[in-house]
Amino acid sequence: MSKVKIKIQKLYKIFGSKAKEMTQEVKKGVDKDELLAKYNHVLGLDNINLDIEEQTIQVVMGLSGSGKSTLIRHINRLIEPTEGVVLVDNQDVTKLDKNELLDFRRTRTGMVFQRFGLFPHQNIIDNVQLGLSIKGVEKAEANETAMFWIDKVGLNGFEYKFPNQLSGGMQQRVGLARALANDPDILLMDEAFSALDPLIRSDMQDQLLELQKNLKKTIMFITHDLDEALKLGDQIAILNGGKLVQNGKPEEILLNPADDYVTKFVQDVNRAKVLKVKSIMISNGQGTEGPKVNMNDSIESCLPIILDTRSSLSVVDDQNNIVGSISDKEVASILRNN
Amino acid sequence: MIEFFTTFPEMSKAGLRLFKKTVDGAYRNFSREYGDAIESIFDPILYFLVWFEKLLQNSPWPIVILVFLVLIYFGSRSIYLTIGSFVALILIGYFGMWEDTMSTVSIIGVCTFISIGLGIPIGILMSGSDRARSLVSPVLDIMQTMPSFVYLIPVVMLLGIGKIPGLLAVVIYAIPPIIRLTDLGIREVDKEVLEAADAFGANRRQKLFRVQLPLALPTIFAGINQTIMMALAMVVIASMIGVKGLGQPVLKAIANQYFTMGLLNGLAIVALAIIFDRVSQSYGKRLQQHRAGSRE
Numbered sequence: 001m002s003k004v005k006i007k008i009q010k011l012y013k014i015f016g017s018k019a020k021e022m023t024q025e026v027k028k029g030v031d032k033d034e035l036l037a038k039y040n041h042v043l044g045l046d047n048i049n050l051d052i053e054e055q056t057i058q059v060v061m062g063l064s065g066s067g068k069s070t071l072i073r074h075i076n077r078l079i080e081p082t083e084g085v086v087l088v089d090n091q092d093v094t095k096l097d098k099n100e101l102l103d104f105r106r107t108r109t110g111m112v113f114q115r116f117g118l119f120p121h122q123n124i125i126d127n128v129q130l131g132l133s134i135k136g137v138e139k140a141e142a143n144e145t146a147m148f149w150i151d152k153v154g155l156n157g158f159e160y161k162f163p164n165q166l167s168g169g170m171q172q173r174v175g176l177a178r179a180l181a182n183d184p185d186i187l188l189m190d191e192a193f194s195a196l197d198p199l200i201r202s203d204m205q206d207q208l209l210e211l212q213k214n215l216k217k218t219i220m221f222i223t224h225d226l227d228e229a230l231k232l233g234d235q236i237a238i239l240n241g242g243k244l245v246q247n248g249k250p251e252e253i254l255l256n257p258a259d260d261y262v263t264k265f266v267q268d269v270n271r272a273k274v275l276k277v278k279s280i281m282i283s284n285g286q287g288t289e290g291p292k293v294n295m296n297d298s299i300e301s302c303l304p305i306i307l308d309t310r311s312s313l314s315v316v317d318d319q320n321n322i323v324g325s326i327s328d329k330e331v332a333s334i335l336r337n338n
Numbered sequence: 339m340i341e342f343f344t345t346f347p348e349m350s351k352a353g354l355r356l357f358k359k360t361v362d363g364a365y366r367n368f369s370r371e372y373g374d375a376i377e378s379i380f381d382p383i384l385y386f387l388v389w390f391e392k393l394l395q396n397s398p399w400p401i402v403i404l405v406f407l408v409l410i411y412f413g414s415r416s417i418y419l420t421i422g423s424f425v426a427l428i429l430i431g432y433f434g435m436w437e438d439t440m441s442t443v444s445i446i447g448v449c450t451f452i453s454i455g456l457g458i459p460i461g462i463l464m465s466g467s468d469r470a471r472s473l474v475s476p477v478l479d480i481m482q483t484m485p486s487f488v489y490l491i492p493v494v495m496l497l498g499i500g501k502i503p504g505l506l507a508v509v510i511y512a513i514p515p516i517i518r519l520t521d522l523g524i525r526e527v528d529k530e531v532l533e534a535a536d537a538f539g540a541n542r543r544q545k546l547f548r549v550q551l552p553l554a555l556p557t558i559f560a561g562i563n564q565t566i567m568m569a570l571a572m573v574v575i576a577s578m579i580g581v582k583g584l585g586q587p588v589l590k591a592i593a594n595q596y597f598t599m600g601l602l603n604g605l606a607i608v609a610l611a612i613i614f615d616r617v618s619q620s621y622g623k624r625l626q627q628h629r630a631g632s633r634e
């Protein structure tokens with residue numbers, strides 16, 4: 001399939017003065033709580049292995065303290081790993097020297113922060129061109145690029161306002177524009193929408209998906225909100241206590257949770273809304289007598305038809321070719337597990 | 339045995355005398371040897387100080403007042419403060435304190451510039467490393483609490499009586515706040531804002547000049563304000579070692595019990611203090627307008 005953009009291998013992060021030695025303990029099986037109680041060291045990441053494909057949105061999910069913010073900061077090395085490798089396009093980020101690292105951050109990655117991280121003393125247009133001015137791009141050109149992205153995120157007319165004159169949602173649009181203005185191939189979003197209220201958050205998610213259709217960046221998106229993860233993620237990785245417990249497509253996470261932790265995470269989700277017809281249909285290429293539904297529709301949207309006709313439905317793809325069927329039994333069994 | 343508890347086991351009288359004599363002698367030799375050389379280091383500052391004092395004293399007084407009022411207005415944007423300052427300056431001149439006041443203003447001005455020029459870089463160094471902070475902090479404590487007369491002794495021994503020793507004494511006393519508040523201001527900068535600068539590949543210099551200093555500026559300004567106030571407080575003590583200005587008449591008044599003379603000169607110092615304070619404070623406040631959350 002498509003190319004692996006970011007490859008994380010055997011990544012360990014331990015906070016404390018004897019981090020290196022503690023890695024050995026962790027490899028022997030000491031867990032987060034024990035490491036803290038016995039050795040007074042904090043386990044950040046425990047043997048993370050993760051491949052992120054080019055041009056996809058990789059969501060990393062977990063509760064606070066699970067290590068997700070630590071993980072994202074290893075991609076642009078805002079946090080130094082204790083052990084392990086982070087490859088971006090086969091280049092080991094952990095081995096870059098000081099200037100190479102600055103250059104890597106200036107050209108390859110853009111980052112969006114939970115509390116925005118805007119410069120309060122600069123107006124919006126100057127904030128958006130932060131990356132450009134650090135790189136030394138000429139002022140006129142940087143202004144033009146900044147204006148383009150301000151327009152793109154819908155903040156026209158606000159370019160000479162200061163961050164504190166804008167609402168939270170607008171501030172995060174600035175944060176997004178700032179990251180995109182740099183034209184990085186990797187976008188790191190650390191709980192980018194968590195500080196926003198639900199309606200604005202949903203808007204921003206839509207906007208991100210809309211932008212991504214054309215931009216095709218490789219995005220790592222950190223969140224603790226499962227609904228957000230399911231909406232945005234091409235892949236969802238779940239962290240618990242610094243360990244990666246499961247990584248898979250949204251429907252895999254929902255239908256086959258790897259352990260109790262993931263099960264607990266997904267049990268309150270409205271599956272009918274999240275799961276698509278294609279993930280539970282019988283894909284034998286044979287339709288039925290019943291009405292047709294699109295394979296990319298949510299199960300929720302075909303519930304009324306099923307209840308109405310009490311029969312199996314034909315599933316079609318976007319070109320209206322029959323690809324399989326779906327019966328009330330499958331739907332019922334999926335929903336019963338809820 | 340009982341004696342051990344009732345009298346402190348002191349060093350012998352002769353030993354103590356020898357100790358004092360040796361240290362004093364060594365320092366005296368040092369100052370005889372290097373006093374002139376060290377004094378010449380300060381020549382440029384002395385030259386500037388004298389030039390500045392003469393400029394203030396020899397320029398026609400209405401022009402000086404006008405320049406002051408313009409500076410006060412643009413610093414504070416307050417018409418009331420400007421009018422008040424005008425009245426105060428006129429009264430100072432009317433009661434015959436104009437020349438002394440100009441001397442005081444010039445030495446306060448020069449001391450403030452020196453303090454800013456030295457204090458901000460030291461504060462930046464301190465904010466960058468906990469090691470530097472743990473070294474500088476106790477020195478600042480000493481500078482602020484050591485009675486000024488005590489460190490005046492070696493300064494006078496080394497450089498004699500005059501403007502430069504006075505200037506040193508004032509700077510030593512007045513520089514700690516600006517160092518401390520520069521350090522504090524930089525340390526207080528929002529971690530996430532700094533992390534954002536890091537994430538976009540800012541190097542040390544870019545972080546300092548684009549993020550840390552601009553965001554610390556209001557706090558640094560509070561430090562400058564404190565420094566000016568403390569410099570003014572030292573005026574009387576500095577006059578004991580030959581610094582001209584409002585301090586000398588105060589000193590004379592204390593010695594001769596001239597109550598009115600002391601009061602007038604004291605009030606002139608107070609007037610200067612209030613003007614400096616209000617102007618620098620409201621200027622500092624304007625620097626942090628972006629924090630005020632003023633939605634338009």
